Every structure is written in C-alpha cells, then in structure tokens.
Amino acid sequence: MATSLKNRNFLKLLDYTPAEIQYLIDLAINLKAAKKSGNEKQTLVGKNIALIFEKSSTRTRCAFEVAAFDQGAQVTYIGPSGSQIGHKESMKDTARVLGRMYDGIEYRGYGQNIVEELGEFAGVPVWNGLTNEFHPTQILADLMTMLEHAPGKTLPELSFAYLGDARNNMGNSLMVGAAKMGMDIRLVAPKSFWPDEALVTQCREIASVTGARITLTEDVEEGVYDVDFLYTDVWVSMGEPKEAWAERVSLMTPYQINQQVITATRNPEVKFMHCLPAFHNEHTTV
Structure with a gap:
C-alpha cells in the first residue's frame, strides 16, 4: 500500500513508523538525485x-x-x-x-x-x-548520509557510536531513530549524561519489535568496537551557561573522538559524523 503523509505534522520520530521514516529517507534520496540530474519537479x-x-x-x-x-x-x-x-x-x-x-x-x-x-x-x-528534546529532521539527514556512505547496506545492518553528551536532543533523537530503524546504536558517555530513563525504556520497547540493539556504556573501547560510524556533538548546547564549559570539558575529554578512538573501532572503513556547529577553540562560542 502506498505511503501518504499528507497533512501530517513532523514533530518527533516517535510519532512515525519505521516504514514511514524509510519513506521519507527514500524521498529525500530521490529528490537529491533529481536535483543533481536537473530533473527535479x-x-x-x-x-x-x-x-x-x-x-x-x-x-x-x-x-x-x-x-x-x-x-x-x-x-x-x-x-x-x-x-x-x-x-x-x-x-x-x-x-x-x-x-x-x-x-x-x-x-x-x-x-x-x-x-x-x-x-x-x-x-x-x-x-x-x-527543540530542547528532539531534532528529528537532523536524524533523517543523518540516516540518509549513513546509507549514502555504506553502499549495499540497509539501516538494520549498520552500527554507530555516539560519544559525548548523550542526554541532549541529538542523543535522544539518534537513539529513537536507531530504535525505530532496527540499528545498532551505542551511547558512550558518563552515566550522568545518558538519556532520560523513561525514553531509554520506550526505545528498548521499540527495539524489541524492530530488532534494534541499544547499548549505554561509559567504556569507550567497548562502545566503539567494530562500528560503521562514529558520531559526536558539542558538549555544551545552546542556552547553557558559559560557566558549564570548564566542568563539561573535564568530564567529556575522555569521550573526544580522536585518532585513538578511531583506531579502537578496529574498522579501517569507519566514518566520522558531526551534526555541527563544532567547537574548535576558545574563539568559538555556542
């Protein structure tokens, strides 16, 4: 049966079925190809x-x-x-x-x-x-990007690790997206920065149906082993006070994605992703 999302809100991925999410990703891929070829209608x-x-x-x-x-x-x-x-x-x-x-x-x-x-x-x-809790359009773009850079694979065949502040809108949304699409996601962060337990429980219930694997760990080597993608975001989100930086940097430095972490994946084809904006130095503000 054809998928129709006409007049539907798109407020969070929890509102959508895996088939509907896949439909949106496929639509985006087709529109991108049509634009590139000059045939977009x-x-x-x-x-x-x-x-x-x-x-x-x-x-x-x-x-x-x-x-x-x-x-x-x-x-x-x-x-x-x-x-x-x-x-x-x-x-x-x-x-x-x-x-x-x-x-x-x-x-x-x-x-x-x-x-x-x-x-x-x-x-x-x-x-x-x-919003503070979710960023669903970013996840559509991320899942599309993963498919583009893992030719021949489907989303349930892909694994990725998200390192850093896993309780923010990106950590929440990536977990929901992975649960919905049957993926292998590892949230690698200090325990105090894991997503809200109620959302984790909800995602595990979804995963029990879709076959997704959800891992929460503080162990970087365990979390990144053999993943297809490494993902991170800024450690201090928009609206948080500047005073949070010093403590946050101290807590998050072990979860910085660097060459050591890339090597720990044991996957020579691993790809790195960041939703941006990225914090480079003290001259960059969030």
Missing part, C-alpha cells in the same frame, strides 16, 4: 511556508529555505527578534493566525511542548527544526 508552487526560529541557525535555516525554493514554495523567515511569539502573543494564537496564512510551518526553539502546541492548533503541517 516542483510540487509546491503557490505554497507558502513560515520558518519560526526562536533559536538562531545556519544549516537548518538554509536547508529548509533551499528545499522550499527548489520545490517552488515561498518562504517567510521569522527570527528570534522578529515576532511577538512568547512576548505579547501565545503560541496557540500564533498557530491559529499563521495556519490561516501559510500551508506549512517549521519551528526551531525551546521546549518540545511548544512545537506540540503549534502542531495542535495550526491546522497545517508543522515540522520540528529542533
């Missing part, structure tokens, strides 16, 4: 999309804008200081107003409850471009 001509960014962005904004333009849609960017959201107007009222003007709304901001409320009252599809 515009299916959103005459549509208007609002991009709400309560947190600043480079890649997420550009990705949504380019995708919309390529498909023929018009875009309105609403930045952190460009609206009344959260100041003079509730998200519920904002959702109802924008839903009458736009055919779809992307939101990047704070609590997951905010984008859930937007999705409840907008009356048009709402897409999560990042």
Whole structure:
C-alpha cells in the first residue's frame, strides 16, 4: 500500500513508523538525485511556508529555505527578534493566525511542548527544526548520509557510536531513530549524561519489535568496537551557561573522538559524523 503523509505534522520520530521514516529517507534520496540530474519537479508552487526560529541557525535555516525554493514554495523567515511569539502573543494564537496564512510551518526553539502546541492548533503541517528534546529532521539527514556512505547496506545492518553528551536532543533523537530503524546504536558517555530513563525504556520497547540493539556504556573501547560510524556533538548546547564549559570539558575529554578512538573501532572503513556547529577553540562560542 502506498505511503501518504499528507497533512501530517513532523514533530518527533516517535510519532512515525519505521516504514514511514524509510519513506521519507527514500524521498529525500530521490529528490537529491533529481536535483543533481536537473530533473527535479516542483510540487509546491503557490505554497507558502513560515520558518519560526526562536533559536538562531545556519544549516537548518538554509536547508529548509533551499528545499522550499527548489520545490517552488515561498518562504517567510521569522527570527528570534522578529515576532511577538512568547512576548505579547501565545503560541496557540500564533498557530491559529499563521495556519490561516501559510500551508506549512517549521519551528526551531525551546521546549518540545511548544512545537506540540503549534502542531495542535495550526491546522497545517508543522515540522520540528529542533527543540530542547528532539531534532528529528537532523536524524533523517543523518540516516540518509549513513546509507549514502555504506553502499549495499540497509539501516538494520549498520552500527554507530555516539560519544559525548548523550542526554541532549541529538542523543535522544539518534537513539529513537536507531530504535525505530532496527540499528545498532551505542551511547558512550558518563552515566550522568545518558538519556532520560523513561525514553531509554520506550526505545528498548521499540527495539524489541524492530530488532534494534541499544547499548549505554561509559567504556569507550567497548562502545566503539567494530562500528560503521562514529558520531559526536558539542558538549555544551545552546542556552547553557558559559560557566558549564570548564566542568563539561573535564568530564567529556575522555569521550573526544580522536585518532585513538578511531583506531579502537578496529574498522579501517569507519566514518566520522558531526551534526555541527563544532567547537574548535576558545574563539568559538555556542
């Protein structure tokens, strides 16, 4: 039976079946190939999309804008200081107003409850471009990238280790994505930085159906052995105080991906991934 996601919100991967997630990945692969060959067909001509960014962005904004333009849609960017959201107007009222003007709304901001409320009252599809808890569009891109760089393999045949702050939106989302798609994921981090136990339990229940393998460990060598991909993210996320840096760096340094960790995989074909932005030195701020 054909998959139809018309008018569906995309708020978190937990809302989607493995078949639906695979459909979105396959669609992205096909659209990318069509653009490269010059044969992309515009299916959103005459549509208007609002991009709400309560947190600043480079890649997420550009990705949504380019995708919309390529498909023929018009875009309105609403930045952190460009609206009344959260100041003079509730998200519920904002959702109802924008839903009458736009055919779809992307939101990047704070609590997951905010984008859930937007999705409840907008009356048009709402897409999560990042919240404190989840980053589902990034995971679609990551899973697509893994398939592109592991030709001949399917997602259930792939393994990857995520090192660092595993309790953030990327740790959460990668775990959910791996559980849904039957993958082998190892979250390698200090125990105090593991995902919330309730989410881990939920993902293990999903894994019992999909065949996914979920490992949480503080042991780097155990976690990275024979993986296809190594993945990390910044150790301090957007909105966290600068004072957190010193303690975080001390805790996370053993989980830095370096040549020693790459060698520990014992896989000469292992690939490294980072969702960016990356912290290089003291002149880079988050």
